[in-house]
Amino acid sequence: MFFRYLVLSPSSEMRQAFLGGLFGTFELAPRGQGEKARMVTAEGDELEIVGAGEASKLRASGKALIKRGIQIDGVLMLLPSGDEDSWNDAQSLIEWLQQGERPVPFKTWVVDALTEMDKPTTKRIFTGLMDEH
16 A cells, blocks of 8 residues: 655754654655655555645645645644744644545644654654554
8 A cells, every 4th residue: 555644844954854863865856845755664555755844834735735636644743842833824734634525644743953853753753643544
């Protein structure tokens, strides 16, 4: 099976630290529009994580991807601590996701510093999202 998860954050550094902590490597999308990482699980499933987002556009970015018909199996919001605008934008997207035809699981991780994104922590956060799916 194929699974795709969306990592939304207003900070490209935060998304890249998360993907680097989880996979070690990732691809940058053309024109700096995001990141992507793929792997095959031990069970033979293909897993893709797409990173995207800009400050004040998390809801718009997430909705645009999902409305295009792109399969999204879960959303992880990586939010900088104290960023109320991004928090409100993320909450609005979560409400929209839960009202959809097929509710999409989500997790929110408020991050104080990029150093929090070590391999064990990123794996635990991501595994929690996968378990909800």
